[in-house]
Amino acid sequence: MGRRHRARADDAHAPRPAVARRPPDARARDRRARPAHAALARGARRARWALPPRRLAPPARGAARRRRTVVRGAHRPGPHVRQGHGGIRDRARASDRDRRRAGLRAVPHRAPAGAPVRRPRRRAAGADGPDVRPSPDVRVLGSGLGVLHGRRREVPLVSAPTTARAVTFLRGRSDAALHWVADARxxxxxxxxxxxxxxxxxxxxxxxxxxxxxxxxxxxxxxxxxxxxxxxxxxxxxxxxxxxxxxxxxxxxxxxxxxxxxxxxxxxxxxxxxxxxxxxxxxxxxxxxxxxxxxxxxxxxxxxxxxxxxxxxxxxxxxxxxxxxxxxxxxxxxxRLGTAGLNATLDQLGTLVHNLAVVTACAQICLVYVASGLYKAQGARWQDGTAIYYPMQLSHYRPWPALNDLLAQSTVMVALATWFSVLVQLLFPVLLLWRWTRVAAIGGVLAMHAGIAVVMGLPFFSLFMMAGDCLFVRDATFARGEAWVRSRLRRGDASGTADDAPPAPFRARRPQGAVARR
Structure with a gap:
C-alpha cells in the first residue's frame, strides 16, 4: 500500500471535530425571515437530480406542434438551465404555487425525451368543418365557406362579433334611411x-x-x-x-x-x-x-x-x-279618423311620396352624369385632352367668337377643362357621400354648366341641369343663405329710412356754470 492510500485511510479513521448545531427555534426563525425566491431556489436544487436531459423532439405537424411549448429561458440542452425569474432553475417542474409567488404564469410541461408524439386525428374524406375546433366565440359559417384554410389551422374569416356588428350597422343605416324618408320633407x-x-x-x-x-x-x-x-x-x-x-x-x-x-x-x-x-x-x-x-x-x-x-x-x-x-x-x-286625423294621415303620406320623388330625381341626375362620363372616357379625344377644342370651332357653338378663340389658344386650359369634365362626372355620385367632397362636386358641376352656357351657347340645358344639382344642397344651407339675404335687405332698408328722415333740430348747448335768466 502506498503512502497516499495509507494517508487517506488514516484520515478516514481519524475522529472528526464536532460541529455546533443551532437550536431548532433559531433555524425556524431564519426560515421565516428568508425571502420567497430563496425557498424556490432550494426546492429547485432538490428536484434537479430528477430532471431528464433535454432533447428536442422531431418536428411535427398540426396540433402536436402547437401542444409542445418551448419554455422561455430553456434554450440550452441539459437539466442545469438557469431561469431569470426568482431563481427557478426548472420552470416546468416548479409547482403552480411557486410560479404564482415568483410572478410567473403557468406553462405547459415539456414532452419527456422518448415520449411518443401524439398525432392529430385525420378526418374522413368529405368531412365538413375545420381541422381544429374553434373557440366558443367563433362560429363557422359552413364547409369551406367563409373559412381561411391555413397550414396549421383553419381560422373563420367572419366571427360572431364581426357579424353582429355588421348586422347592427346595417340595421342602424336602414332605420336612419327610413326616418329620413318619413320624418320630414x-x-x-x-x-x-x-x-x-x-x-x-x-x-x-x-x-x-x-x-x-x-x-x-x-x-x-x-x-x-x-x-x-x-x-x-x-x-x-x-x-x-x-x-x-x-x-x-x-x-x-x-x-x-x-x-x-x-x-x-x-x-x-x-x-x-x-x-x-x-x-x-x-x-x-x-x-x-x-x-x-x-x-x-x-x-x-x-x-x-x-x-x-x-x-x-x-x-x-x-x-x-x-x-x-x-x-x-x-x-x-x-x-279617431276624423277630418283632422285624415289631414294628418294625408300629410304623412305626402311626405313619404315627396321624399321618394326627390330621391328618384337625384338618382336620375347621377345616372346622367355617370353615363356621360363613361361615354366620354371611351373616346380618344377625351383621353388626350383635346375634345372640347372641336365644338368651340363650330359656328353653332360660338356665341362669343373672341372668347372661344382666346380659350382655344391655351393648350393647357383645353386639356384641364376636358379632363376635369370627365372626372367630375364620373366621380359625382361618390363625392356626394361626404360633406366637403359634396361641396366640391356640386361646385364643380355648377362651374362646368356655367362654362357650357357661356362658351357653347346652351343656356337652357345648363339652367335646367344646375337647377337639378340644387336638389343635393341641404335645406339648412339654403336657410342660412336666405337669413343672410333678409338681414342684408333689412339693414339696407333701415339705413335708407335713416337717410330719408328729417334732421333733428339744432339746440345750442348751455355752458357749464351759466345761470339761466328769468
Missing part, C-alpha cells in the same frame, strides 16, 4: 328652386320663339308629322301633332305661356305641374328636330317632381298656407 328649397328655374326657362323659351311659332310647330311644320309619330308620344302628349292652324296654335301657345307663369309663381302647383308637363311635351315633340337635350332633362325631372311638393318655399301656395295657419291654426290629429 327634404330638399324643400331645392325643389322650389327647380320649379322657379324650370318655369322661368319655359317662359323665356316661349317668348323667344313666339314670332316663329307657326314655322316651328304650325302649318309650316307639317312635314315633321311622320317623325313625330315615330317618336312614341301619343294620347295626351300629342295635342299639337299634325300642325295646327294659326289661330288654334296661338291660343294653345298662349295657354302654355300662362301655365308656365303660374308654375313659376307656385299657384296651385299640384295641378299646374302636370298640366305644364303635358303641354310642354306636346309642343316640343310635334317637331322633334327643334328640341335638344334640355327638353329631355326638363321632361324627365318634371315627371318625377310632379309627385313632390314644389310649392313648399317661395310660392303663392306657401303664402296661402301661412295665412290659413295663422287664421285657423294647424290641424290637430284626432284619435
Amino acid at each position: 327634404r330638399a324643400t328649397y331645392g325643389t322650389a328652386l327647380v320649379r322657379i328655374a324650370f318655369g322661368a326657362g319655359a317662359v323665356v323659351f316661349l317668348l323667344a320663339n313666339a314670332a316663329d311659332r307657326d314655322y316651328l310647330w304650325g302649318r309650316a311644320a307639317r312635314w315633321a308629322a311622320p317623325l313625330a309619330d315615330d317618336g312614341g308620344f301619343s294620347g295626351p302628349f300629342a295635342l299639337y301633332s299634325g300642325g295646327l292652324d294659326g289661330t288654334t296654335l296661338t291660343l294653345a301657345y298662349a295657354a302654355l305661356l300662362v301655365t308656365a307663369v303660374l308654375f313659376t309663381l307656385g299657384w296651385h302647383t299640384r295641378w299646374v305641374a302636370p298640366l305644364l308637363l303635358v303641354q310642354w311635351v306636346s309642343l316640343l315633340e310635334s317637331n322633334p328636330l327643334v328640341g335638344d337635350q334640355s327638353d329631355n332633362i326638363f321632361r324627365i325631372l318634371l315627371l318625377y317632381l310632379c309627385f313632390a311638393d314644389l310649392s313648399g318655399r317661395w310660392s303663392l301656395d306657401a303664402r296661402r298656407r301661412r295665412r290659413l295657419v295663422a287664421r285657423y291654426g294647424a290641424p290637430r290629429p284626432l284619435g
Whole structure:
C-alpha cells in the first residue's frame, strides 16, 4: 500500500471535530425571515437530480406542434438551465404555487425525451368543418365557406362579433334611411328652386320663339308629322301633332305661356305641374328636330317632381298656407279618423311620396352624369385632352367668337377643362357621400354648366341641369343663405329710412356754470 492510500485511510479513521448545531427555534426563525425566491431556489436544487436531459423532439405537424411549448429561458440542452425569474432553475417542474409567488404564469410541461408524439386525428374524406375546433366565440359559417384554410389551422374569416356588428350597422343605416324618408320633407328649397328655374326657362323659351311659332310647330311644320309619330308620344302628349292652324296654335301657345307663369309663381302647383308637363311635351315633340337635350332633362325631372311638393318655399301656395295657419291654426290629429286625423294621415303620406320623388330625381341626375362620363372616357379625344377644342370651332357653338378663340389658344386650359369634365362626372355620385367632397362636386358641376352656357351657347340645358344639382344642397344651407339675404335687405332698408328722415333740430348747448335768466 502506498503512502497516499495509507494517508487517506488514516484520515478516514481519524475522529472528526464536532460541529455546533443551532437550536431548532433559531433555524425556524431564519426560515421565516428568508425571502420567497430563496425557498424556490432550494426546492429547485432538490428536484434537479430528477430532471431528464433535454432533447428536442422531431418536428411535427398540426396540433402536436402547437401542444409542445418551448419554455422561455430553456434554450440550452441539459437539466442545469438557469431561469431569470426568482431563481427557478426548472420552470416546468416548479409547482403552480411557486410560479404564482415568483410572478410567473403557468406553462405547459415539456414532452419527456422518448415520449411518443401524439398525432392529430385525420378526418374522413368529405368531412365538413375545420381541422381544429374553434373557440366558443367563433362560429363557422359552413364547409369551406367563409373559412381561411391555413397550414396549421383553419381560422373563420367572419366571427360572431364581426357579424353582429355588421348586422347592427346595417340595421342602424336602414332605420336612419327610413326616418329620413318619413320624418320630414327634404330638399324643400331645392325643389322650389327647380320649379322657379324650370318655369322661368319655359317662359323665356316661349317668348323667344313666339314670332316663329307657326314655322316651328304650325302649318309650316307639317312635314315633321311622320317623325313625330315615330317618336312614341301619343294620347295626351300629342295635342299639337299634325300642325295646327294659326289661330288654334296661338291660343294653345298662349295657354302654355300662362301655365308656365303660374308654375313659376307656385299657384296651385299640384295641378299646374302636370298640366305644364303635358303641354310642354306636346309642343316640343310635334317637331322633334327643334328640341335638344334640355327638353329631355326638363321632361324627365318634371315627371318625377310632379309627385313632390314644389310649392313648399317661395310660392303663392306657401303664402296661402301661412295665412290659413295663422287664421285657423294647424290641424290637430284626432284619435279617431276624423277630418283632422285624415289631414294628418294625408300629410304623412305626402311626405313619404315627396321624399321618394326627390330621391328618384337625384338618382336620375347621377345616372346622367355617370353615363356621360363613361361615354366620354371611351373616346380618344377625351383621353388626350383635346375634345372640347372641336365644338368651340363650330359656328353653332360660338356665341362669343373672341372668347372661344382666346380659350382655344391655351393648350393647357383645353386639356384641364376636358379632363376635369370627365372626372367630375364620373366621380359625382361618390363625392356626394361626404360633406366637403359634396361641396366640391356640386361646385364643380355648377362651374362646368356655367362654362357650357357661356362658351357653347346652351343656356337652357345648363339652367335646367344646375337647377337639378340644387336638389343635393341641404335645406339648412339654403336657410342660412336666405337669413343672410333678409338681414342684408333689412339693414339696407333701415339705413335708407335713416337717410330719408328729417334732421333733428339744432339746440345750442348751455355752458357749464351759466345761470339761466328769468
